[in-house]
Amino acid sequence: MNVTGIVIAGGRSSRMGRNKALLPIGGLPLIERLVREMEQITDRLIIISNDEAPYRYLGKEIIPDLYKQAGPLAGIHAGLSASESSWNLITACDMPFVNKAALHRLRLEAETICAIEQELSSSEPTEAVIPRNLDGVLPLLAVYNRSVLPDLDAALREEQLRLIPWTQTLRAAYIPASELCREAGLTEEMLSYNMNRPGDYEKACRIYEELGSR
Template structure:
């Protein structure tokens, strides 16, 4: 969708970011948003100001063109907790119950990451311990940028089967994200379907 800030797209009266923050604050004490730069932060500030009672902190990428892996590293460095839930900013239906499940699964381990039946993973909807930081830095030293590179270097990762998550989130709406206009339309359809069934 070009240079559009997907997290700021609005439907049914709320931006994707607002929906995401409302869900996250049901289960976490603080939210850390990783920005590319100050210009991006300024674009997001009007939405963030709608949450004055909650702790929202910022961090910024220090490596250019390092992709989401640098955002994860910056966020984990900023986090006060040993474990952090990491997600993309274009996921409007993150379910706080699924987030809580991932925290429970990660406890005492290096990370908890959803795994699909076909063997694919959801590394941008996962809980990581601080151990991820050193693995990310090692990946950068090797010129690697894939989020899964440091994941597979950690020794104690819990892969949570999607079938277990489906018991909480039957349509797996939590993993829906927006990369195209068509996906945006599909997301709106998911929301309407959910509301009509209630």
């Protein structure tokens, strides 16, 4: 099945103090590293950002939010609206350790579920595949079916902007984050790690340096 990759690069990075998508990690801007990993296992790749200029050099489609200042739900909505695929692999730009192997395992889970449901002619097909660990779910490292768009649009129009409560309304399949970690050679902390403050970025750089020295 065709899968569109969607990288959400939006957000004001106010706590970071600068555009976190462009912070260098291991010699590459974070978003470029993520795009390189994702483009290997998706059929099309879209970047979601209200500012096209910083990412034009990547040579990818850049789509703005249709709902402004509405948080990550607006990014998911913009990506799914621009996509022509039923299934869409979504990740946020501030997860520095997500790699091709983790993304591929997530795509494979969606493909397997889709094949089984087609074989069984399921009347209530799965709408999302979301990793889960002991701390909760990872809704910004997940696969979503485009069929969720009408309900997502309604939530945004009603200003119901909380991401996890919205995912709880979906017919979601949950995959243990440990399965992605095993494929990707990551710890669960690394898989779910995201950067909001300068200290988060400094810690991510230290981890990369330690990994590179092994």
